[in-house]
Amino acid sequence: MATVLVADDEKNILQLARMYLQAEGFTVETAANGREALEKVRVAKPDLLVLDLMMPEVDGWEVCRRLRKESDLPIIMLTARGDDVDKIVGLELGADDYMTKPFNARELVARVKAVLRRYSAGRSPEKVLQVGDLRIDPERSRVVLLEAGDRVLAGFDEEASRYAQETLRSRRVDVRVRTPVAEVTAAGARLGSGEWLAAAVVIWAGGVTVDGTLAATLPTAHGRGGRVTLEPDLSVAGHPEVFVVGDAGSVPWGPARPEPCPQVAQVAIQSGRHAAHQIARQLAGRPTAPFNYRDKGLMATIGRHAAVAQLRHGVIVRGTLGWLAWLGLHLVYLVGFRNRVVVLVNWFWRYLDWPSGPRLIVADVDADL
Ligand SMILES: Cc1cc2nc3c(=O)[nH]c(=O)nc-3n(C[C@H](O)[C@H](O)[C@H](O)COP(=O)(O)OP(=O)(O)OC[C@H]3O[C@@H](n4cnc5c(N)ncnc54)[C@H](O)[C@@H]3O)c2cc1C
Numbered sequence: 001m002a003t004v005l006v007a008d009d010e011k012n013i014l015q016l017a018r019m020y021l022q023a024e025g026f027t028v029e030t031a032a033n034g035r036e037a038l039e040k041v042r043v044a045k046p047d048l049l050v051l052d053l054m055m056p057e058v059d060g061w062e063v064c065r066r067l068r069k070e071s072d073l074p075i076i077m078l079t080a081r082g083d084d085v086d087k088i089v090g091l092e093l094g095a096d097d098y099m100t101k102p103f104n105a106r107e108l109v110a111r112v113k114a115v116l117r118r119y120s121a122g123r124s125p126e127k128v129l130q131v132g133d134l135r136i137d138p139e140r141s142r143v144v145l146l147e148a149g150d151r152v153l154a155g156f157d158e159e160a161s162r163y164a165q166e167t168l169r170s171r172r173v174d175v176r177v178r179t180p181v182a183e184v185t186a187a188g189a190r191l192g193s194g195e196w197l198a199a200a201v202v203i204w205a206g207g208v209t210v211d212g213t214l215a216a217t218l219p220t221a222h223g224r225g226g227r228v229t230l231e232p233d234l235s236v237a238g239h240p241e242v243f244v245v246g247d248a249g250s251v252p253w254g255p256a257r258p259e260p261c262p263q264v265a266q267v268a269i270q271s272g273r274h275a276a277h278q279i280a281r282q283l284a285g286r287p288t289a290p291f292n293y294r295d296k297g298l299m300a301t302i303g304r305h306a307a308v309a310q311l312r313h314g315v316i317v318r319g320t321l322g323w324l325a326w327l328g329l330h331l332v333y334l335v336g337f338r339n340r341v342v343v344l345v346n347w348f349w350r351y352l353d354w355p356s357g358p359r360l361i362v363a364d365v366d367a368d369l
Helices: 011-023 034-044 060-070 084-093 105-121 158-170 265-283 319-332 337-352
Strands: 003-007 027-031 048-051 075-079 097-100 129-131 134-136 143-146 173-176 181-185 188-191 196-198 239-243 252-254 257-260 298-303 306-310 316-318
Touching: 003 011, 003 034, 011 027, 011 105, 027 034, 027 196, 034 048, 034 060, 034 173, 048 060, 048 105, 060 075, 060 084, 075 084, 075 105, 084 097, 097 105, 158 173, 158 298, 158 306, 158 316, 239 265, 298 319, 306 319, 316 319, 319 337
Parallel strands: 003 027, 003 048, 048 075, 075 097, 143 173
Antiparallel strands: 129 134, 181 188, 188 196, 252 257, 298 306, 306 316
16 A cells, blocks of 8 residues: 655644544554655655645655656645645646645545546556556665664664664665564564554564474473573583584573573584584593584674674675675685585576666566465
8 A cells, every 4th residue: 555755844734744644544654844854755665745835843844846857756836825826836836736834634534535547547658667566666665673672783882783774774775773563464564562563574583483393392491492401512401312403503602601502503513523523522422512602703694795793803894895705705605516506696697687766576486375
């Protein structure tokens, strides 16, 4: 469903418009002044803007003027100024419709629908990506990232988090921190504030659990996310013949640091190797040794030419260099020369074919799905 941004400095108008538009299934964003409206247009990518004229900081005319330089976003001006000359100036600046206050909220909804109908009828179909039944209009797609904590990549240093956040925002991802989710369904998410965020695709990444795996059925203690609580040598308490490694286990950092390691590939690799050595030791009749995690740093990719690598001793590599480091490391860890070559060729192809903004990959979607 379409997203409508309502920009007005009167709180009760925002509430009224939100209530009526949401009742018709629209996702509603609000802005209390012109500067905020311009910012929200950039990150929230609304399908239509309802714009008050007399707003603090940047007024509605200026918002309209700036937007028209770069976009054909439908705009309905909503203002107390009912003079003919104001209407004419508004429409000449590029507004698609004009309503005066006081207004009937149902009329506003009807006008929003009418403007959107006219607008979508006039859009050129070649802008829309289509694979089978899947249709994506990159101009109208938006990506919203919800994070309950006060920063993304919380496991990283604050500088790395800031870089990731700014890079995502510059690529038109609407990053919302301190935004807990109260309910998530296939059709969207309800935020802690009560706001409903409708979405065509919902990816829930709020914690990995062992639910549905063999590890979940083990009759032993389980920690956060159901991860199996382990002895220092990574065996299960009371069962020295059973080892759990990687994401399924609550793998301790080491004998002096019993808290669990993060669920990342290095922990899986190192704990797997350690468990194999302990099994060999048991077979040789030798005592097992405790696991000690060797932290080689953290890496996260953000997009084209943007990744962040946090090396040991707090060294942070980011931007293109971080991105190349991320790509190189993942290639090195692939098994087999042929796999590496295939992945490298695929990456190169993607690089040439990569759209700007939030990354949309439709080429691999099977039309029969
Ligand atoms: C989207 C995403 C991005 C990530 N990015 C990074 C990153 O950038 N860097 C990083 O270090 N880590 C990253 N991780 C984490 C990393 O992938 C995991 O920590 C790592 O894969 C854990 O390895 P594992 O062997 O424990 O589990 P897995 O890799 O999950 O392997 C377990 C396997 O067991 C199979 N399995 C489960 N039950 C059964 C069964 N009953 N019978 C047979 N097979 C079964 C599963 O299908 C799966 O293939 C990411 C994870 C996700 C989901």
